[in-house]
Amino acid sequence: MYRYDEFDLGFVRERVAEFRDQVARRLSGEMTEDQFKPLRLMNGVYLQLHAYMLRVAIPYGVLSGRQMRKLAHIARKYDRDYGHFTTRQNLQFNWIKLADMPAILEELAEVEMHAIQTSGNCIRNVTADHFAGAAADETVDPRPYAEILRQWSSLHPEFSFLPRKFKLAVTGAAADRAAIQVHDIGLEAKRDAKGDIGFAVWVGGGQGRTPMIARKLRDFLPEADLLAYCEAILRVYNLEGRRDNKYKARIKILVHEKGTDEIADAIENEFASLKGKALDLPAAEIARIAAYFAPPALADLPARSAKLEAAKAADVALARFVDRNVSAHKRPGYGIVTVSLKPVGLPPGDATSAQMDAVAALAERFSADEIRVSHEQNLVLPHVRLDDLPELFAGLAAAGLATPNAGLVTDIIACPGLDYCSLANARSIPVAQRISERFADLGRQHDIGDLKIKISGCINACGHHHVGHIGILGVDRKGEEFYQITLGGSGDETCSIGEIVGPGFPADRIVDAVEQVVDAYLGLRRDPGETFLAAYRRVGLKPFQEALYADA
Amino acid sequence: MAKAQATGALAVTANDLRSGTVVFRRPDGRWSEEVLEAEIALTAEAAQALLAGARADHDACIVVEPALVEITMTGNRPAPRHLRERIRAQGPTVAYGAAAAN
Structure with missing residues (x-):
């Protein structure tokens, strides 16, 4: 997993201190609601129907056990003992007091998390394939690129007041599990015949009141050009996107109104002025970031687990779970487990503190301490030995998390x-x-x-x-x-x-x-x-x- | 922010600044989490007076987003007329957290 360097740590700590001061000034009356509202939104704090809601960013949906335990702790201490995993791989707390927000952000910073850019007209949390780094069909692990995009987009001064919010999604497999064609920018990392990495770049997709499928502007953007090209897209959007009507302010409307060819030309012109300069991605820097996402130490195992097959034969519930909730891993003898947050009759995406703690413990024990949040509002344990599945299944069942419905009609x-x-x-x-x-x-x-x-x-x-x-x-x-x-x-x-x-x-x-x-x-x-x-x-x-x- | 209606019962709701909790303005000018304790205005003038008091509390950093809501009376029991406001007053219509999981 990526670990914060001193720069990440510094800016998150500075932001917590800044927001602590802003909350204090709001509560003391020094600041009006009109002054405060944009500041709280920049820190992920909304006022919803019943209370303040805090949206915590989970970059590209990746969590460690320690981070999940911290989310459980926050839910228990400051909220009503549960959290809600969202369709953008984030977590929302629904019942937070404004006065508690600084302390919560401080606690999040302890585990390298924050709520920055989870709201507002800026580049939001970068999402990715929730099977990244594990899927059998993966060509390129998208996480290093998602992390590079996270670093580039965090507090980017030019793109902090865009016409409207802006969402990026990255995948590295031909089977798109990240819904890249309905994002402002969708990226598919791939390899060419020589084995070099590049990206198919999709622009102008989105849902909302005017759903649109993105247009593919590049089929193979060279790896080194990723940031320069994204910067060019954002710059064109920032300058030309509509600011007169919030319902027509997303980049999809700009692409639709101007036409794909005109927008592509504008982006290519901008890109020509950026290419080969400061935003070029050096191979050494890509390698440095990619090293954080090196696969965990996985054993050489036979593809078939006799232990699992015997357990399945004896337990139809386990067999059903494996059939639906275990996906093919790139390493023989391993599987990717989807932990459904869709038990029959319960709110989709919700998890209690106890369930979050249980998932953390099971991830530490069975999945190399890795957890993913999917945009389908489930959790994923990406690296599980097939031999361990019976025990993991029992652990999930004890926590009410073994619903065998991934991808079925009740996985809503x-x-x-x-x-x-x-x-x-x-x-x-x-x-x-x-x-x-x-x-x-x-x-x-x-x-x-x-x-x-x-x-x-x-x-x-x-x-x-x-x-x-x-x-x-x-x-x-x-x-x-x-x-x-x-x-x-x-x-x-x-x-x-x-x-x-x-x-x-x-x-x-x-x-x-x-x-x-x-x-x-x-x-x-x-x-x-x-x-x-x-x-x-x-x-x-x-x-x-x-x-x-x-x-x- | 809702404008005062010429007819019908109205109450003022807001969110407590510190906690975010949904509150209703009482006849004594304090705020309650119970819509049953809300002051009910039956005329446009009374509604405007109620709202003016709420705005003063907004400016005094006690509440945020004060607004008038339409009320229906069942006997002496007031309840918000619209579903959205009923949900605000009574909480989610679905069980959540441990209560839902058990």
Whole structure:
């Protein structure tokens, strides 16, 4: 893992001291709310429906056991004993007192964490493939580049007041688990025929009220040019992005309004003036950062674990867990374990302090002290010996964390919605809970197979509904919660934006409607191997409209 | 910030500056976490007076984001009319933390 150097440590400590002083001046009345609000937002402090909310950055979703224990401690000491993992690999505390914020940021700094740039019109936390450094299909580990981008973008003076927020995602595998095509900049690290590293660069993707798929501006940007090219993109956006209308201020609108060719030309011109200068990435510096992400000491093991196979044969629950929640590792004899934060009937993405401590202990024991947070609101233990899976499974089960539903219909992404969020128009969590209860039967879930349901409580789309195979958007219709269904969205390398199926459904009909969509799929799929998304792409909206609105 | 309505019952809500807790303004000018204790204004003039007091407390760094909310009365029991404000007054509609996990 990356460890702070004296520069990182210095600026985080300075920021904590600065914010401590700002909070004191606010509480004493020396500073007005109008003066204070932008300052608290720069430190990740929002005022939500019920209380202040603190959003903690988890750079590219990577945590150690020690850091997870600190999050558990903060939840226990300063909050209501739980935290919420978000769709941007961050953690949110929902019930924090303003007066406690400086002490919390001080505690975070002790474990090399902070909340800087988790809000505001700046470059936000850089996200990455949650299987980075472990996945069998990975070409290049994206984490060193995500870390380089983190360092470049942290307190970047030119990009602290952008027209709007700006999000980067990085992957290093052809199978896109980081949803790079719906980010302001999406990067796919890859190798050319000579083995050199470069990046496919996607620009102008995003969700929100105007969902757009990013345009690929470069197929293979040389590794050394990464920062100069990103700086060129940001500079063009900063100068030309709209500031007259916040709903049209993201780079996706600029790309859409100016056209891809014009924007690409502007970026290339800017890049030409930056290339070969201070922002060139020296190979030695890349190697220095990459060394922090060297693989842990893993043993030479046979690909098949006789111990695991015997345990699976004796325990159907373990077999189901391995089937869904263990992914292929690049090293034989190891697996990547998804720890589902989607138990049936519970809020997606929430973990209690006790669960965070349990995951920390299990990571230290079984996963080289590494934990990942996925944008799908789950946790990941990236380096687990197959031999250890039975014991790990038992440990997860004891903590209520062994739900074997990764990628299934109950592994639902949901934003906090109207239960917590001051922007929301409708509740998300209760809908997710009721859907997961409706589909609780594991045999049925496995029969349905891969199916991503994503729920947002407003058009800002934090629940990623636009890229849900089944997307659900909550709206307020004359004071009543209504839910609009979209179908066929996908955030992977085959990225697509879901299409609205028809009129929305009231809260008491939405779960039935989702079930009708799923039943329609089961009725029309060619065979159990044809996933929901594949079937949808074959048949389109019509059969689902007929199933949903037959009586209309 | 909501404007005073000409008709209907209104209360003033805000968040406590220090804790962020949702609070309602009481008839004695203090703030309570209980909407049941809120002062209810039945005229536009009363609502404006209520809001003016709340703004003074905002300026005095006691509360933030003061706003009028519409109230419905069931007998003598006031409750916010809209779902968003009911959730603010009563907390999330879903169990959370250890209470949810157990």
